[in-house]
Structure formats: structure tokens, C-alpha cells
Amino acid sequence: MLDLDKEEEILILAIESSCDETAASVVRNGREALSNVIYSQIALHTVYGGVVPEIASRKHIEKINQVIEQALAEAGKKLEEITAIAVTCGPGLVGALLVGVSAAKAVSFASGLPLIGVHHIEGHISANYIENKDLEPPFLCLVVSGGHSHLVLVKDYGEYEIIGRTRDDAAGEAFDKVARAIGLGYPGGPKIDKVSKEGDPESVHFPRAKVAGAAYDFSFSGLKSAVLNYLNSCEMKGEKVNTANVAASFQKAVIDVLVEHSIHGAKQYGCDKLAIAGGVASNSALRAALERECQKNGIRFYHPSPALCTDNAAMIGAAGYFEYKRGVRHGFDLNAVPNLRLGEHIGQA
Secondary structure (H helix, E strand, O other): OOOOOOOOOOEEEEEEOOOOEEEEEEEEOOOEEEEEEEEEOHHHHHOOOOOOHHHHHHHHHHHHHHHHHHHHHHHOOOHHHOOEEEEEEEOOOHHHHHHHHHHHHHHHHHHOOOEEEEEHHHHHHHHHHHHOOOOOOOEEEEEEOOOOEEEEEEEEOOEEEEEEEEOOOOHHHHHHHHHHHOOOOOOHHHHHHHHHOOOOOOOOOOOOOOOOOOOOOEOOHHHHHHHHHHHHHHHHHOOOOOHHHHHHHHHHHHHHHHHHHHHHHHHHOOOOEEEEEOHHHHOHHHHHHHHHHHHHOOOEEEOOOHHHHOOOOHHHHHHHHHHHHOOOOEOOOOOOOOOOOOOOOOOOO
């Protein structure tokens, strides 16, 4: 287990710009967010039905300095009081990542503070440490977002083993595509979560995919196709589609698979702690289902508040703290790596 000196105060200034949120935060000792400033671009991209990378990058350039200054101000800290700079260096949209990485390198160069590149998924996992002060490795973490569906064994701070991953669409991606198909628009996750409360999750049976030879892997492409086929069938027959019922039935199909894999994985790997992370982790039905099954199986369930599930810099600050304690430092050759794998080595200074 990583040795942490709880008496020492370490302040991490963190920057996150992997997709369409420009964010900065000051985090104390990996567990306390003194500030967490987020500029969201959702309104800009809604008209296009999804994130437009070029627009996202340009808006990051406009806002990055403002959010950094605001994060320091809200934390009541000056740059001279900061211990190190942490920044998301992958995975994500390459143009968006480059804005954050360039800003972090500039601040590091000007201040002389150490620079730490952080994996975006490691950040999502670490969001759990901020509000769950008692959570320590080892534990199992379900990471579900627009681009990722991972089941991760957290062996220690900064030490991970992926035991399951999506073979095609991520859960959040499936939510967005189905939401668009049934006329709810973007972003799909929150809209399906809301309208599903009015529907019957048992009204339409959609498939629960299993991947042969990989008990913990996910596949949501077939489910998405099944929803589209159902909608086309209704149109050809002239039947009216009940949007709430379709949304609820689709959502339950996703949740059933996520919950089954997570509980099975926790038991198989001897974990009595299960955490959840990523944008889809804010889904109310998923949280309720996991909490219910964890209680049944004697597993402690941990989750961040919805504000810490979506992309933010506090989670990067938490992960950056533990990387700092592990001795991780990066040079000014740190680059954006859009397809960076969790646990993949990032060249250090």
C-alpha cells in the first residue's frame, strides 16, 4: 500500500480538457477539493447532436486561463502555495487534450512546479476518494461513460487491472444513440434517465449481450440495433411508439448487464468494496440497482455525487496527488495521447 503522510499538506492544481468541459481545481491531499470550476460546452454542441471536436478545442482555448485563475481564487490559494500541476493527457479528443496539456506545461514552466500527466479514467476512479474519505484500495470499480465501459480492479493507488471492457459501443455512447433515435436529443444519458421514470421497464424485452470467453466484457452494439429494429418495426406496422417505455426498457437492459458483471466480478475477485465512476455513474436507476445488489451481497457501495461523475478537474487533482506521492513527474515533452490505455506508461522526466 502506498505510504501517505497525512500530516503533510500537498496542494495540486489540476486541469481537465479531454472533451467538452474546461475545468480546473485545487485539491488538498487527494481527498479535499478546495475549488472545482467547470465551464461546460453542452449548450454549444446540443444543436449538432454531439460534441464537435474543433468547436470544443477553440472554446477550451478561450476559457482555460479563466478557469485556472478562478480555481485558485475560489480555493483562496496563490500559485506559490501550490505543490504540483496535474493535467489530463489522455484519453480524449486530441485537440481538446492539447489545450489543457499546453496550459499545464506553461504554468509549470513559469512557476517551476512539478508537472504530472494523469490518465482520464484514473481521474474518474479517483473521484470516489474525494467524498468517501474511508475508501482505500483494493476495490472493484465500474467505469461507465460516453467513451468507456471498464470493470477495473484497483489494487493500490495508481495500480490497476482491467478485468472487463466494452467490445464495441460504450454504455454512454449507446445512451446517446438511442436517445437520438427516440427523439430525446443530446445529451442522451440524463434525458433517458428522466423519461424512464415515466415508463415501464418490462414493456419491451431487449437483449442482454454476453461475450463468449470473457465473462466481464460488455457489448452494447446489439442492444442499440435491437432498439432501432423495434422502432422501425413499429413504424412499418403503423404502431405508436411509447417513448418512455422504450427508454425505460433500454435503460434496464443496460443496467442489468452492468450490475450483473460488477457483482459477479466483486465476488470472483474477493472484493467487499465496489465503486462506480464516469458520466453514466450519475444515472439514478443504475445507482439504485447497484446499491440494492451490493446490500444483498454484503458489499460496500461507493459512488461520487453526480457533479463528480461528469468530467471535472477535482478528480484529476485527486489522481494527481497519488501519482505525486508515487514519485511520478513529467517533463515538458509530455504530450496528448488520445488513445492512452489505463496503466500504460507515460514517459517521465
